[in-house]
Amino acid sequence: MASLNVGNLGEYLREQRRTAQLSLRQLAEAAGVSNPYLSQIERGLRKPSAEVLQQVAKALRISAETLYVRAGILDxxxxxxxxxxxxxxxxxxxxxxxxxxxxxxxxxxxxxxxxxxxxxxxxxxxxxxxxxx
Structure with a gap:
């Protein structure tokens, strides 16, 4: 499966998750998404919706707008x-x-x-x- 052009969203999410000292499974649970789906987002294989990004941002306690920019939803x-x-x-x-x-x-x-x-x-x-x- 080819990587989608979602900027460096996946790398950024992985970095934020590690900074928050959360496993992929913990973040997926806190954000209400599946572990495999979150893994695919981090690897750049999936482009999440604004709603999913908002849930992930809330779980990481970071700005959803920052994720929207990195995903190309907002400038x-x-x-x-x-x-x-x-x-x-x-x-x-x-x-x-x-x-x-x-x-x-x-x-x-x-x-x-x-x-x-x-x-x-x-x-x-x-x-x-x-x-x-």
Whole structure:
């Protein structure tokens, strides 16, 4: 059986599993997948679904988004955005209202910058220093 092009997902999973000091069987059980299937993923013979990657990530206590990027499901920019959002939502030093406001500001900056980079006429630099938060 030929190896699929799933980047270095299998090698990365094996490395994470070994770092977590889990056997293949233990990780398979914790993730709710079969031992042979997980072995095939690690060897690059199978490309897992996003759901399986999420279960494996949870069992390894790592970011599912990182696995999605390595499997070609997400690109790096999407992963960075999701990790930024996760960091904001996980911050215990700010309350829920503040988190939502911060995410709204983050979204508005991303939209503004995407518009400008696509040749739009938005004026990203005007008044940037005068905004008080």
């Amino acid at each position: 790096e920019q999407d992963r960075e955005e999701l990790e930024t959002r996760a960091a904001i939502l996980a911050d215990p030093s700010i309350n829920e209202r503040q988190k939502q406001v911060l995410l709204q500001i983050y979204d508005s900056f991303r939209k503004e910058n995407a518009f400008d980079s696509d040749g739009g006429t938005g004026d990203a630099g005007a008044g940037a220093g005068s905004t008080e938060l």
